[in-house]
Amino acid sequence: MWKIKESSPQHWALRVIGVAVIAIAVVWVPTQMSTSRIGQFSDAFVLIIAAMSLNLVLGFTGMISIGHSAFFGVGGYTAAILIKDHGWSPGYTFYAAAVVAFVVGCVIALPALRIKGIYLALVTLAVAVLFPVLVKWKKLVWLTDGAKGIDSVRYDELPVWPILGELKGRDGRAVFAYWLAFIVLVITYLVCRGLVKSRFGRSLVAIRDNETAASVMGVNLTATKVLVFGISASLCSLAGVLSTLRTGVVTPEGQYVTLLGSIVFLLIMVVGGAGTLWGPIVGGLVYVWLDNTTRGFGSNSDGIIGFLFGWADQSPATLILGLALIIIMFAAPFGLVGLIKKIWVKFVVVVPRPAGTPVAMTGDESGR
């Protein structure tokens, strides 16, 4: 086991190596991989953003929400309506969707001021169930196109970005979608990290751990809960915008705008590791990889899959995905990030800086 001091040169070296590996991987994907693989990463980024937003509310604040699919839908529909009906450039719809979803999120957070736990879960469940019904409501058909949904929502011409240059065709669209999703993902991560590492973030954790104690310590429960729900909804709507731009279609039957979407976001967050910043990222990548891999097995697979699941009349994809997720949760009850940390400390232990050590001595201003 290798022991290193926090903020020591070795610690910094490890951090730099970690960042470099991630940077290489991020650039490797759109430059070296096939278009469909790039698309899979874009899909993963969308789900990661949604799971990160949920993590803010559930993982860090302890407010159970099963209604995030509605915020995803708010984002998707805001983008589609503004682009198709009002001729907006797709990029601007991110801002509009974030604002609309923030307001919706704050309103939906109001019940959270009086109820919590399973009761709050039921309220948000109702939101998830209501959203598709509301979209299909006859009196809103003029806006949402009802059950038919809105299609052909896309960049007619891709913007020219400095480094990427002029992008054309499906390869260009895939690369553009990848970088757009990546940028939104980074912004989401920074917002979440900024919040969690701040005083506001400590208020969230305090509310999660003991609401009464948090209140006694001076945390404004009302403002904190409403604000975090609003921010979470806002971030989730960005994923909705990305999803709509990727498929060009938004309908009330779309998987991620229905209750099933909320379950997928929840699953990704839990599999990755609830209450950790990297949990949704790891969970999202693993989920999309598993989902794509299992769907490829088909009903007439050879080898071990055929041997184990040959009895099934249909594709065993969903069954295998479910089993894989159960195994993951069994092996990593605190999520994959928890498992990685558990393995990591067997090799490297970062000794925390002694409490009260002046910042100047370590050069670390973060106060961690």
Place this chain on the structure above:
Amino acid sequence: MKRISKKLVALTMAGALVLAACGGDDGGSDAPSTDAPSTEAPSTDAPTDSDAPTDTEAPAPAGWTVDTSACVDPDAANAPIEGTIKIGSAMPLSGGPAAAAFAPVKDGFEAFVQWANETGFLGDLQMEIQIEDDQYNKDLTPGAVEKLLDANADIFSGIIGSPNNAAVRDLLNEECYPQLLALTGSPEWGRAEDYPWTTGILIPYTVEAKAYAAAIADTYGEGANVALFTVNNEFGQVYVEAFKDVAPEYGINIVDEQTNEATDSAPPTAQVNSIASNAPDAIMAVPLGAACAAFLGEVANAKAANPGWEPQIYLTATCASSLILGLAGAAADGLYTANNLVDVLDPESAAIPSVAEYISYMQSIGKDDIKTTAAAGWHTAEMTALIIKQALESPEGLTRASIINAARNFDQVGSLTRPNVRMKMNGLDDQFIAESLQVIQYDAETKLFTDIGELITEFES
């Protein structure tokens, strides 16, 4: 300092988003434009013999032709396809009830391709089929299609679901890949001006709705009272809008409109009671999947509770399968529906040589149990192969462009189409391949359908 740098990073990211926002969006369409509409009808002169699946005629003359100049890669769109043609598709094969309903379509499609390769249907040209699983989730369809494009698919055929097809329509039209025979009846697949590379195969819901309205008017004359029961999704909404559009033309009064959700597992008791309270002469029903049988069961209950009320029931062709109607038992007796394919369970139809060959082949590969539900897949694959054959024999030879040209200048019959039903398209003048249909009535005792009236061809463009 560190905080400032973090802010800078955030600012940079936000700036990048602004860049995205400023991206060119001139409101123009990327879809390749088509040439001026041709008024010249194709003269394929296909035979009228319904039992000949291989009756392609001489190459189609130059009728409507696609403009490939706006394609991302015009040369690729006109490049010859030799040896093997790879057909891609996306269908729900796992993940829920849709998979159970549609997986046999895949089997039927693959069975035809296998049969065609074995019998040399396309001469030396072999067909290869790769079907990806999109779980009926339009968010997964682009990924499935991109995977197929990476695997060098030449054309796409039989993608199931309206949102699923819509999710890849822009991509395939921009790239100029034929998106043939979408397995949905949405009128959206008749927009050749905007999407020349996309076509459908099912009877458009608008046409089907018109046929039922005409049949109701024939039975009840002016002033028939009709109630609508539809699934509350894209399929139901298109259908209802189409029926309501034509209702005044046929003097039909719509006295009640009820819906159920596609995900509802409970029978639509309240909806049917509401309909019964209005005692309509006929019910136009557009449920989906298991709700077809549940709806019929509830109507039977309502009829028992309201003696003397005997409405005619017109049920969407989507429900018109002996398997689905068999679940409803006696409650399905006497209902009306429509189809343009033969019922392979009907001994009379099964005796038609081409149908007998289909049944025999399905038996030989151990798929006899799904021969009814697989028929749609076989039919779609057969139409795809006929289009390829026509393109192969065209002066341009087999290219992606010649394939879509052949599809839009097409006039053939299939081995499973009803006698005298022609599958035809004619450039911009006729953008739907299937517009002839037969109104049929179900007999719950024999589990067979009886033709009502003549084959309706008046909606053919």
